[in-house]
Amino acid sequence: MTTINTAADQPAPRKQRISQFRRILWHVNRTDLGWVLKAALSALHLPARAKRVARLNQLPTKPEWTEASRKLAEDGYVDVSALVDRNLAEAVAAVANNKVSRLNELSGKQQLGHKSFWVSLLDEDLVNGAFATDHPFVRYALQPAALRIIGDVMHDLPQLSDVLLTLSQPTPKQPLSYSQLWHLDHDDKRVCKLFIYLTDVQDTADGPFTFIPAGPSKAFRNSLKSHLSDAQVFAKTGPDVVKEMIAPRLSSFIVNTARCLHMGSRIESDRSRLLYTATYIQQPRIFPEPPPRFRAVGALTELERAVMRL
Structure with missing residues (x-):
């Protein structure tokens, strides 16, 4: 296994109803047929795509961003700790620390309760399901470095799609479940996630984000099983290809989670792991577009509006 070293009681979970149409789309998207569907949808939106590409080309470029895009495209992941805005990261951390100080209060209010090993801490910041565009978590996701690096990989x-703050906690008596097991993300065919560690992740016991690079992950591309055990994964790859993000607080990295098999939140210590996640996809979305996740507050550029579909 390779390690990457870089700078109150809860209510019963709510079961989400999923339409049969979405179930079919989900299964199609898990296979290479999803690329056919994505291509067909894109062909129906060529003028809109041309506008998005033109806006992408308005973003500044830097050699180090170009190299980060190359690595992300080739390997499916890249450490961007030295490339992103430290002040924006500190603003995210300040919000996160405030939320953790009110953990017992917020954990009883979370809307997504199906994962017992982590707590979502931003639900109170939503108005009709949408974040204000001046929220520090949104501003971090909109910084040019992130948009350019991911945009150059997507060519768009x-x-x-979303921003999230999760606190992972130890659950020693419970079996591994959901994202603690190996999986690919199928929000769309092209999915990149920008992460910030908001606590130090010092070793495996802290439940680091753990993944297999894009190359070895190809073996699982058309798997119809949603979540896989270690034994199922290592039977195909062996454990040597696994990489752990062992890194200090405020380290930031991007992973193409549709290409890299991954898992995390396996907290084996008495500590906890606080994580920021921003999810990006490529338009047009394969699944029906959900209700708006962002609401305009203050001045926004046309590019920012396009990124958030405002």
Whole structure:
């Protein structure tokens, strides 16, 4: 296994109803047939795509961003700790620390309760399901470095789909479940996630984000099983290809989670792991577009509006 070293009681979970149409789309999207569907949808939106590509080309470029895009395209992941805005990261951390100080209060209010090993801490910041565009978590996701690096990989201006703050906690008596097991993300065919560690992740016991690079992950591309055990994964790849993000607080990295098999939140210590996640996809979305996730507050550029579909 390779390690990457870089700078109150809860209510019963709510079961989400999923339409049969979405179930069919989900299964199609898990296979290479999803690329056919994606191509067909894109062909129906060529003028809109041309506008997005033009907006992407309005973003500044830097050699180090170009190299980060190359690595992300080739390997499916890249450490961007030295490339992103440290002040924006500190603003995210300040919000996160405030939320953790009110953990017992917020954990009883979270809307997504199906994962017992982590707590979502931003639900109170939503108005009709949408974040204000001046929220520090949104501003971090909109910084030019992130948009350019991901956009160059997608060859398109990415769509910001969501931002999330999760606190992973130890659950020693419970079996591994959901994202603690190996999986690919199928929000769309092209999915990149920007992460910030908001606590130090010092070793495996802290439940680091753990993944297999894009190359070895190809073996799982058409798997119809959603979540896989270690034994199922290592039977195909062996453990040597696994990489752990062992890194200090405020380290930031991007992973193409549709290409890289991954898992995390396996907290084996008495500590916890606080994580920021921003999810980007490529328009047009394969699944029906959900209700708006962002609401305009203050001045926004046309590019920012396009990224958030405002």
